[in-house]
Amino acid sequence: MTHEFRLIETNGVKIRAAVEGAGPLVVMAHGFPESWYSWRHQMKPLADAGFTACAIDVRGYGGSDKPHPVEAYAMKEIAADVAGVIGALSPGEPAVLIGHDWGAPIVWHTAVLHPDKVRAVAGLSVPYFGQPPVPVTQIIKAMYTDQGKFFYQAYFQDEGVAEAAFEKDVRGGLRKLYYAGGGESEAYWGGADKKHGDALLDGLPDPQPFPAWLSEADIDYFVGEFERSGFRGPLNRYRNFERDWAYMNTIADRVVHQPSLFIVGERDLVLKMFGGSFDTAVERMKENATDFRGAHLIPKIGHWTQQEAPEETNRLLLEWLRSL
Secondary structure, rough: OEEEEEEEEEOOEEEEEEOOOOEEEEEEEOOOOOOOOHHHHHHHHHOOOEEEEEEHHHHHHHOOOOOHHHHHOOOHHHHHHHHHHHHOOOOOOOEEEEEOOOHHHHHHHHHHHHHHHHEEEEEOOOOOOOOOOOHHHHHHHOOOHHEEEEHHHHOOOOOOOOHHHHHOOOOHHHHHHHHHHHHOOOOOOOOOOOEEEOOOOOOOOOOOOOOOOOOOHHHHHHHHHHHHOOOHHHHHHHHHHHHHHHHOOOOOOOOOOEEEEEOOOOOOOHOOOOOOOHHHHHHHHHHHHOOOEEEEEEEOOOOOHHHHOOOHHHHHHHHHHHOO
16 A cells, blocks of 8 residues: 545645545644655554545645745644645544644644544644743743844744755755754754854754664655755744734634644653753643643654654554544
């Protein structure tokens, strides 16, 4: 059994989806800078377990449409894309959503904004904390920029800057970022020594050979996708914090009511990004998800959860899916 690509028209754009299997629909959303291919290890196990496995290219990536305006990448729009994919592939029936990195906030918010489309939701790496008291950009400014510290999300705010850096050497940039986020690295997408105003990729190691969880063929695939798509769409997601915050303030119920799950790597620095920990993430999840079914910390891996530890991730996901 192998996947087929489907091009799904939804919310004014076309979204490419890799689809495999038959049965209840499971839609997977990737993060930055990734692809549907980030879920390659999950497709067959989900299909073999009796599900329709669907891994999308989020708008701006790969084979999906890439609108130019920054506001086209607001959470409202991307959540509507996901809801449209569910409607196309599972008409009249809600789907299970699984997201990693930016894909996690995407599926959390899809569950909130389109509850009739989502029967359960799982986030990898990024927990759901509900609505912050101020836009994330203000939190970044207080914790990092005002202290003179480098933070990659602040670096991404200026249109064209990060795009030029990545597109100058797509392979080198991706290798550095993937390694910096992995369990073998002590780096944190720029490192503790960087100062505000520094460039993200400068000084990041590019190991030879790369850790075994990502093969040269895997890297080739990601490189090919970004050489064709560029980085503007992916980076525009980071430029919508104020817009997303204002929109979510208009939503009365921002709690995830569907059965939910959280999985994260022990060395994933997302947990520490805003001064937190695994335990604090779990407590915040319980406050913002009424049917929270559990949290799992996978030892010795970093940020790229389902790629660094595919077998354990699949075991946890399938155990949860069968319990629904």
